[in-house]
Amino acid sequence: MTSRVIKTDDGSLTLRHPEVGEAYHSLDGAASETRNKFILPSRLSERLAHGPVRLLDVGFGLGLNCRAALSCPSTHPLHIDSLEREPQALDRGLMLFPGDPLILSLRASGYYQNASHTVELHLGDVRQSIQTLSQPYDLIFHDPFSPVRNSECWTVELFAEMFRLLNPGGALLTYSQSKMVRAAMHEAGFIIRDTPVPAPHRGGTLACKQGTGLDPAPALPLRDPTLNASGHKIRSLREAEIRRAST
Numbered sequence: 001m002t003s004r005v006i007k008t009d010d011g012s013l014t015l016r017h018p019e020v021g022e023a024y025h026s027l028d029g030a031a032s033e034t035r036n037k038f039i040l041p042s043r044l045s046e047r048l049a050h051g052p053v054r055l056l057d058v059g060f061g062l063g064l065n066c067r068a069a070l071s072c073p074s075t076h077p078l079h080i081d082s083l084e085r086e087p088q089a090l091d092r093g094l095m096l097f098p099g100d101p102l103i104l105s106l107r108a109s110g111y112y113q114n115a116s117h118t119v120e121l122h123l124g125d126v127r128q129s130i131q132t133l134s135q136p137y138d139l140i141f142h143d144p145f146s147p148v149r150n151s152e153c154w155t156v157e158l159f160a161e162m163f164r165l166l167n168p169g170g171a172l173l174t175y176s177q178s179k180m181v182r183a184a185m186h187e188a189g190f191i192i193r194d195t196p197v198p199a200p201h202r203g204g205t206l207a208c209k210q211g212t213g214l215d216p217a218p219a220l221p222l223r224d225p226t227l228n229a230s231g232h233k234i235r236s237l238r239e240a241e242i243r244r245a246s247t
């Protein structure tokens, strides 16, 4: 099956994933989603003005978040570990950005380097890749498909792995404001805040370890105790928990 190219409302392009059936980015604007939900609220430029930054990029996809992070003005080095399940994502990225040096280099060697920044691509399921990582990160960009279609990426157990890897002053950014997602982050130990995002985008979530946050609305989170269940199984576990809670 082929991926369909979509022009989003800010004029930037994205693709629809042929099996998942969702676009890689918001139809309100792919480039503006990257800027407003990840780059600006993460204060990446300010962080890079103060010292080196390590970023965990969950869901490399077509590389928009990664490329935007690399283009932030900086006086210090940025290292990105990018996690992606599908090697085809890189080929799809090249459909949109033919000849892109970042994607070409990651596809050839799993590594990219420019004058001051580096990117390492970890191909495989995030749930396994993340368990091999031990260095702390200043930022995590969490950008899988939606919790309904990509449930394994939104569980208490996966967020607990991210909590383990985040520096005390770090932040996890995601586009979702779902109650079930925030409940999972909260149970994993995170403090939850809204990311202020200009219209037409809806706000996302900033999760951190320090300071004050919102009381998350009551919701049952997704769970994946062994970090290897299918999405169907993860959703069924939650539905069974909801049934038990209502009897």
Ligand SMILES: C[S@@+](CC[C@H](N)C(=O)[O-])C[C@H]1O[C@@H](n2cnc3c(N)ncnc32)[C@H](O)[C@@H]1O
Pocket: 023, 024, 025, 034, 058, 059, 060, 061, 062, 063, 064, 065, 066, 083, 084, 085, 086, 089, 124, 125, 126, 127, 143, 144, 145, 150, 152, 153
């Ligand atoms: C919404 S797209 C990411 C868009 C990307 N951040 C960008 O800026 O172009 C979601 C990506 O997450 C990847 N993904 C989904 N489930 C995954 C998993 N379990 N492990 C690793 N990657 C996964 C998908 O293959 C897809 O490329």
